[in-house]
Amino acid sequence: MTNWDAPPHRVADALWPWWIPELVWPRRRTIALVALFYAVLTVIWTWPMLRDITQGVIAPAWGVTQQDISLNVWNEWYFANTWHTGNLLLTQAIFYPQQLNLLRQAYGLTQLIVTAPMTVIMGPIASVNGVLALGYWSGAIGMCVLIYAITKHMPIAVIVGWIYAIT
Secondary structure: OOHHHOOOOOOOOOOOOOOOOOOOOOOHHHHHHHHHHHHHHHHHHOHHHHHOOOOOOOOOOOOOOHHHHHHHHHHHHHHHHHOOOOOOOEEOOOOOOOOEEOOOOOOOHHHHHHHHHHHHHHOHHHHHHHHHHHHHHHHHHHHHHHHHHHHOOHHHHHHHHHHHHHO
16 A cells, blocks of 8 residues: 555544534545546547647537637637736737727636646647636546545446536
């Protein structure tokens, strides 16, 4: 047994607060196998997107409009081209020669930082598609781990994790 698979330090039952449930986390190997399974499901679920990852942006038929997706593509492109100048909140790319203040721009800074390398290498369309696929994958893993911690039943956790990710 390696250190990371060792059971965590246990608190004596008399010292454990009664209002906090004691959660059981899956082993790392199990999480890795589930992550691989969810990666395969994500590829199957988003297959046409992976074939044409740099050609078009996948968009659901409900909730998100095409304008929102187009704004995400522009945000990826603008961040990748201007992050090194420090000029993220002013642009002349829209209303040239005037400067436009982007203070109230709908930036997803976490998304932009995570996808900046992919935007530089493959372009903004591929990075937006990658974020959408990563959302399915990471949402499924997170929900699976949570449900397993509550129920201690891995098959149910895997099913619920995927249902959560695709809805």
